[in-house]
Amino acid sequence: MLGNYAVVEGALAAGCDFFAGYPITPANEISEHMARRLPEVGGVFLQGEDELCSIYAVTGASLAGAKAMTATASAGFNYMQEGIGYAVASEIPCVIVDVQRCRGENFATQADVMQMRWGASGDHELIVLAPSSVQELFDFTVKAFNLAEEYRTPVIVMSETTIALMRENLVIPHQEAIHIVDRRTPQVPPERFVPFEAQPNTTPPFPVLGAGYRVLHSLNPHDDQGGIAWDPDVYEKLYARITGKITRHRGSITEAEEHHLDDAEIVLVTYGSEGRPALDAVLAAREEGIKAGLLRLLTIWPVPEEQLVAAAKRSSAMLVVEMNIGKYAGEVERVCSGLSPVSRVTKNRGAIHTATEILEAIREAVV
Amino acid sequence: MAVNPLAKYLRPGSLPHFFCPGCGAAQVMNYFLQAADRVKLDFGELVAIGGVGCTARIPVYLNCDALHGVHGRTLPWAMGAKLHNPDLKTVIFAGDGDAAAIGGNHLIHASRRNLDVVMIVVNNLTFGMTGGQAAPTTPRDLRTMSTPFGTVEAPFDICQLAMTSGATLVSRWSTARGREGTDAIARALEHEGFSLVEFVAQCPTNFGRRALRSGDPWQGLQWIDEHSVTARDVSKVDLKDINGRFVLGDFVQEHRPVFTGSSVVGASRGHEGGRA
Numbered sequence: 279m280l281g282n283y284a285v286v287e288g289a290l291a292a293g294c295d296f297f298a299g300y301p302i303t304p305a306n307e308i309s310e311h312m313a314r315r316l317p318e319v320g321g322v323f324l325q326g327e328d329e330l331c332s333i334y335a336v337t338g339a340s341l342a343g344a345k346a347m348t349a350t351a352s353a354g355f356n357y358m359q360e361g362i363g364y365a366v367a368s369e370i371p372c373v374i375v376d377v378q379r380c381r382g383e384n385f386a387t388q389a390d391v392m393q394m395r396w397g398a399s400g401d402h403e404l405i406v407l408a409p410s411s412v413q414e415l416f417d418f419t420v421k422a423f424n425l426a427e428e429y430r431t432p433v434i435v436m437s438e439t440t441i442a443l444m445r446e447n448l449v450i451p452h453q454e455a456i457h458i459v460d461r462r463t464p465q466v467p468p469e470r471f472v473p474f475e476a477q478p479n480t481t482p483p484f485p486v487l488g489a490g491y492r493v494l495h496s497l498n499p500h501d502d503q504g505g506i507a508w509d510p511d512v513y514e515k516l517y518a519r520i521t522g523k524i525t526r527h528r529g530s531i532t533e534a535e536e537h538h539l540d541d542a543e544i545v546l547v548t549y550g551s552e553g554r555p556a557l558d559a560v561l562a563a564r565e566e567g568i569k570a571g572l573l574r575l576l577t578i579w580p581v582p583e584e585q586l587v588a589a590a591k592r593s594s595a596m597l598v599v600e601m602n603i604g605k606y607a608g609e610v611e612r613v614c615s616g617l618s619p620v621s622r623v624t625k626n627r628g629a630i631h632t633a634t635e636i637l638e639a640i641r642e643a644v645v
Numbered sequence: 646m647a648v649n650p651l652a653k654y655l656r657p658g659s660l661p662h663f664f665c666p667g668c669g670a671a672q673v674m675n676y677f678l679q680a681a682d683r684v685k686l687d688f689g690e691l692v693a694i695g696g697v698g699c700t701a702r703i704p705v706y707l708n709c710d711a712l713h714g715v716h717g718r719t720l721p722w723a724m725g726a727k728l729h730n731p732d733l734k735t736v737i738f739a740g741d742g743d744a745a746a747i748g749g750n751h752l753i754h755a756s757r758r759n760l761d762v763v764m765i766v767v768n769n770l771t772f773g774m775t776g777g778q779a780a781p782t783t784p785r786d787l788r789t790m791s792t793p794f795g796t797v798e799a800p801f802d803i804c805q806l807a808m809t810s811g812a813t814l815v816s817r818w819s820t821a822r823g824r825e826g827t828d829a830i831a832r833a834l835e836h837e838g839f840s841l842v843e844f845v846a847q848c849p850t851n852f853g854r855r856a857l858r859s860g861d862p863w864q865g866l867q868w869i870d871e872h873s874v875t876a877r878d879v880s881k882v883d884l885k886d887i888n889g890r891f892v893l894g895d896f897v898q899e900h901r902p903v904f905t906g907s908s909v910v911g912a913s914r915g916h917e918g919g920r921a
Binding site: 295296312313314316317318322323324327328330335336337338341342343344346360361364367368486491492493494496497498503505506 | 656658659688689690692704705708709710711712713714715717718720721722723724725726727728729730732733750751753754905906907908909910
């Protein structure tokens with residue numbers, strides 16, 4: 279199946295019943311497949327007049343109880359940052375797929391890796407998943423919906439031209455075998471419900487629009503009742519909770535895949551489609567007698583710090599592989615500072631690394 | 646002490662409101678509550694939506710589900726909510742900035758689609774909350790904070806824009822014509838399809854003081870009323886004759902299928918993709 283189609287099937291398996299998007303290559307097949315599939319399952323497909331419309335329609339639908347998603351590509355992802363920031367601040371679950379491309383050209387890149395994390399204004403944490411195959415586009419889209427509902431926050435699936443336009447085998451599990459997280463709604467009547475009251479680092483229950491709870495959802499700093507309040511204490515407490523609910527659950531949110539780390543002297547760190555040539559390079563290096571291993575980050579935000587630290591502690595060198603000017607390498611350097619020297623092999627010319635290019639970098643790093 | 650019979654519709658604890666003395670947006674909130682009371686609107690199923698600006702604060706005071714705080718995106722929010730749950734009654738409160746400047750594109754497309762929401766536009770002819778800069782609706786030759794030598798751009802006619810684009814209920818009144826305006830809101834609340842009710846409204850603080858050289862709300866109202874002409878049928882108004890005045894009236898009320906989504910099974914077999 280085509281990678282972009284796998285995203286759609288994953289979303290539907292997760293219970294997605296609302297999609298809004300604006301045409302953009304190379305994400306079009308997601309919209310087109312949604313337009314055909316959603317009406318079949320009783321959902322709503324909307325082609326917005328622009329990306330701003332799409333992201334806000336998604337948050338509006340989510341507030342009304344939908345499991346909602348949009349998909350775009352880098353240039354369109356720019357426009358969505360405002361709506362992502364609102365969804366963070368008002369704690370609205372939704373899923374955004376960004377199929378990264380090169381400045382208007384549909385070549386391979388991972389250049390949005392920092393925009394995924396830092397694109398929106400204001401303080402925020404975001405969850406970003408990085409699939410490397412058609413199967414993972416399906417699996418991670420399901421996971422994205424579950425994390426969005428669990429943490430009441432937007433979740434981004436970082437897709438790439440490489441995998442979005444790739445055809446591979448896809449195994450869709452039986453629906454009963456797919457883990458689904460549904461929204462936690464209030465268990466008390468409206469008169470006893472305090473909309474934004476929650477323990478530190480947790481999410482409050484989320485009543486849908488029209489359920490009689492009469493909640494004010496404002497971007498502005500709001501107190502537990504939802505009332506707009508400029509009070510430094512209210513503001514600080516609110517953002518400590520909104521960011522803490524992600525960072526304090528880093529351990530259960532983040533995942534990384536390990537290959538040959540047990541005896542590895544050099545550990546490659548990568549994410550997304552770069553995991554494919556990186557694994558080939560590790561295997562080739564081992565044939566040459568170089569003890570190489572691979573840590574592939576399945577979650578890139580929040581940073582899987584525990585996994586990185588563990589790998590750094592037992593290796594003598596780290597090598598970050600990424601398809602941009604070298605962005606995430608800075609995060610790896612931050613986390614692994616003082617534990618293991620970090621070098622990088624980057625490629626920023628619209629094409630994925632070959633295993634040979636990475637192998638050469640491994641050879642250089644272990645000299 | 647007597648309690649205002651409309652106070653029951655206000656969110657408990659939300660007063661005092663933040664509107665300036667003599668604010669037109671606060672007057673329109675009053676008209677809305679009167680109209681809602683008349684048509685027995687169920688506030689438990691109401692979603693009130695505001696963007697950013699003075700008018701956008703109206704939903705903050707209403708005792709219903711409410712969205713607030715992003716400039717210009719009221720219609721996309723409403724569209725998402727309404728398409729997912731068509732039973733929600735959705736009312737947008739937008740200033741002229743939200744409706745015609747930053748959100749103008751959404752207005753065109755909501756009109757075209759006949760999205761089933763009510764949009765109440767308080768057009769105070771300026772960016773009031775930010776201090777009185779010129780808006781796309783500011784009449785020509787007026788001094789504002791961003792046009793110290795007078796406005797040079799032609800103002801937008803929000804109602805003409807909505808009508809041209811396909812809105813199915815369009816009215817414009819002013820805060821000096823509260824009775825007609827309240828009637829228009831009541832009709833909009835009972836209308837199925839995209840309804841736009843615009844109020845030309847005074848902003849004593851940042852339009853009056855700067856453009857009209859008077860912060861007196863009464864003088865602001867009088868200036869609007871003197872610059873208004875009422876029309877039964879706007880298509881018969883000779884725009885050359887009105888000499889920059891505001892044309893008030895109930896311009897359009899027609900029936901057309903409402904928008905239910907961009908992809909509807911069976912749509913090509915003749916029902917325009919909408920609920921009849």
